[in-house]
Amino acid sequence: MKKYLIPLSVAALLSAVQPLMAQQPHAGCGTPHPKQVLQFAATENLSANPYVVQIFVHILRNDDGTNAAMDDATLRTNLDRMAAFYRPHNICFTFVGRDFIDNTEWNTNYVTADIGDLHAVNPHSDAIDIYVHANGFEGSGGNAYDIPSSKCSVAATASFNFEHEVGHCLGLLHTFETFMGAECPDGSGCGSDGDFVCDTPADFAGSQNMSSGCTYTGSQTINCNGSDQAYNPPTNNIMSYWAGCYAQFSAGQGTRMRNTIDATGFLQDRLTPDDRIITNTTLTGEIAVGAQNSIQIGNIAAAGDVAMNGNAHGMFNAGQFIQLVPGTGITPTGANSVLLTINRMCDGLFLTSEFPTADRNRINQDGITALQVSPNPFISNLQVQISLVNPGPATLMLFDLTGKLVQETSIQVNANDHTEQLELPHLDPGIYFLRLRHASGSASARLVKL
Numbered sequence: 179m180k181k182y183l184i185p186l187s188v189a190a191l192l193s194a195v196q197p198l199m200a201q202q203p204h205a206g207c208g209t210p211h212p213k214q215v216l217q218f219a220a221t222e223n224l225s226a227n228p229y230v231v232q233i234f235v236h237i238l239r240n241d242d243g244t245n246a247a248m249d250d251a252t253l254r255t256n257l258d259r260m261a262a263f264y265r266p267h268n269i270c271f272t273f274v275g276r277d278f279i280d281n282t283e284w285n286t287n288y289v290t291a292d293i294g295d296l297h298a299v300n301p302h303s304d305a306i307d308i309y310v311h312a313n314g315f316e317g318s319g320g321n322a323y324d325i326p327s328s329k330c331s332v333a334a335t336a337s338f339n340f341e342h343e344v345g346h347c348l349g350l351l352h353t354f355e356t357f358m359g360a361e362c363p364d365g366s367g368c369g370s371d372g373d374f375v376c377d378t379p380a381d382f383a384g385s386q387n388m389s390s391g392c393t394y395t396g397s398q399t400i401n402c403n404g405s406d407q408a409y410n411p412p413t414n415n416i417m418s419y420w421a422g423c424y425a426q427f428s429a430g431q432g433t434r435m436r437n438t439i440d441a442t443g444f445l446q447d448r449l450t451p452d453d454r455i456i457t458n459t460t461l462t463g464e465i466a467v468g469a470q471n472s473i474q475i476g477n478i479a480a481a482g483d484v485a486m487n488g489n490a491h492g493m494f495n496a497g498q499f500i501q502l503v504p505g506t507g508i509t510p511t512g513a514n515s516v517l518l519t520i521n522r523m524c525d526g527l528f529l530t531s532e533f534p535t536a537d538r539n540r541i542n543q544d545g546i547t548a549l550q551v552s553p554n555p556f557i558s559n560l561q562v563q564i565s566l567v568n569p570g571p572a573t574l575m576l577f578d579l580t581g582k583l584v585q586e587t588s589i590q591v592n593a594n595d596h597t598e599q600l601e602l603p604h605l606d607p608g609i610y611f612l613r614l615r616h617a618s619g620s621a622s623a624r625l626v627k628l
């Protein structure tokens with residue numbers, strides 16, 4: 179469900195200010211000052227649900243398809259690390275996909291003025307577009323183009339910049355930002371100056387150059403409130419320039435990002451929706467879909483309306499359940515597959531280890547053709563009807579609404595059509611999800627215990 183938060187105030191930037199140039203070649207960021215700064219009251223009514231942001235990654239290559247800026251394994255490492263930094267702040271990611279853009283100039287000698295042409299290649303209205311270039315550009319290792327933003331570039335040579343640039347996309351300013359006024363080391367002005375976040379200590383441009391490892395060794399002061407105050411910059415903060423020392427966003431930064439999403443229509447458009455119904459479609463190529471609650475593949479009112487054939491490579495991840503209704507056809511061939519995962523929205527970055535060559539929870543032409551339960555709702559005993567193309571050992575796993583595994587039962591399916599009795603008088607009343615796992619794939623059914 180979308181909600182639109184009106185920011186407390188919008189401070190417009192009155193004069194053009196040049197972006198701060200990188201102090202460290204591997205860590206610099208060319209993100210300009212925001213065109214306007216969103217300011218929020220300290221007590222916003224934020225959603226308790228995770229803010230699940232969809233991202234799409236574009237890997238630049240040279241004209242001839244060589245010199246990919248980043249391989250998939252390194253991309254995964256970067257995205258996993260990024261997701262880990264955001265997860266404590268109730269912000270998660272759905273990885274919608276990855277493509278290649280072959281342009282030597284943009285890969286190795288990019289100028290940020292080309293972002294319009296670059297962004298026109300394969301833009302996403304439902305995901306933040308992240309471009310990965312082989313080399314740094316214009317003295318920096320990354321650029322989010324505005325704050326907030328629906329797109330950003332990172333240089334593969336500045337691999338810590340995924341979390342930093344996406345932070346800009348979600349409304350964060352540099353900790354050393356001063357363009358609206360300097361924040362004082364004693365904290366005064368923290369809500370209206372500096373980075374507009376009060377639990378990030380005041381910082382100044384270049385503080386990372388006065389260092390011993392990740393310890394600040396400088397003695398820089400600023401005159402605030404009539405006295406010289408010494409800086410104690412946040413050397414582990416992702417929005418600082420202490421790139422090798424990044425360890426966290428502050429709680430205030432997490433709140434600011436969630437407030438920014440609430441207040442920004444184009445970021446709302448990039449959130450994973452609560453529920454999805456996929457219907458009336460023949461799916462080919464690659465598709466990755468997430469939903470915070472449920473995904474229904476096929477339409478009960480018009481069974482038989484979804485087919486995933488041939489080179490389909492589909493990935494579906496829901497917070498609670500995925501329902502394959504009768505008539506859904508899933509017959510990918512060769513190395514292609516369909517993956518169904520449940521309750522992983524904030525557990526890990528969606529699909530990090532599965533894209534694009536997957537072998538987990540695979541459903542293929544040897545797969546499960548039916549999983550039916552009756553009665554449903556049930557009181558104590560449940561009949562599970564299973565149809566497999568290739569019989570063999572399988573596992574029935576029962577999960578509660580929170581995704582906790584309640585019961586696991588190993589079964590032997592000896593015929594194509596098999597019925598299993600489950601006696602579940604001990605279960606508390608409520609909603610459960612039954613997953614059948616078999617060598618050829620998995621399927622799920624939603625149960626109601628009375």
Ligand SMILES: [Zn+2]
Nearest residue numbers: 207209342352
């Ligand atoms: Zn930056």
